[in-house]
Amino acid sequence: MILVGENINVMSVTIGPALKERNPKPIQELAKAESGAGVDYLDLNIGPARKAGDELMSWLVETVQKVSDKPLSLDTTNPVATEAGLKACKNRALINSVSLQPERLEKILPLAKQYSTDMIGLLWGVEGMPRDANERCMLAVDLIYKANQMGIASENIWIDPIATPVSVEINQVKACLEFMSMLTEIAPECKSIVGLSNVSNGTPAHLRPYLNRAYMIMLMKYGLYSAIVDAFDAELVQIARGEMPEIVSLVHRVMDGDKPDPASLSRKEMEYVKTVKVLTGETLYSHSWLEI
């Protein structure tokens, strides 16, 4: 699987101020650490960046490229900043992201074509968040059609069904999984990507990795191509690299209805099984789900 490190983002307590002050050091240290942790791409999330976003993104791209050769994912809702970043990128870039609002499509699709990038097709419609898997399918078909018309090949489109917090709405967590199981049929040439940390938003920090890892394995059952991840979750990186096949197969068996005897499971295996049950909606989420 392709991993996109999420750690360089404007919300971070160290990176936010560094971006504002144009202080390269904390950013370069993080970029080196993320690259060393084994991710494939670095996401550069500057948020809406309404003020001087173009200058900020090109500065950030150059700053990161001085210490890392990884390809970059340009994460901003400001299209002027996206283009400025693309001009500075040495490698083929990933545009994060193109959603279905007409003004986004009009501005970003031509950039993806002109700069021959990959692009994340975010399934966010004119009316906002899709309510279920079917609405996600309709948005995906619409987005892919419009991108294809613009001359962007399906293999360069990474569809993002939008993961949402399990502590907020289990039906959306399930819908994202269900959509992933349908994507290979509706658009077999397209790739896929999910922001895994979204699913654990609002959960105590020390418990977030359990949800992120289990959800990734569940999505892998349906062929997930890539994920936006915390680069410093070493176990998650190991799983994505195929180094924990027993856990992957256990999770997939549980999804198929297998009920393994708790006495036969290690503590770690038990934690995965409990977490899968939360993510399928079999157990109601609470902060103490691992203890029940």
Ligand code: THG
């Ligand atoms: N899809 C796409 N792009 C995305 C997302 C997605 N970009 C933004 C987001 N979701 C993925 N990136 C992050 C980055 C940080 C966190 C979650 C998702 C996060 N950070 C910790 C926090 O807020 O508590 C720590 C912050 C810090 O570094 O200090 O949770 O879904 N296409």
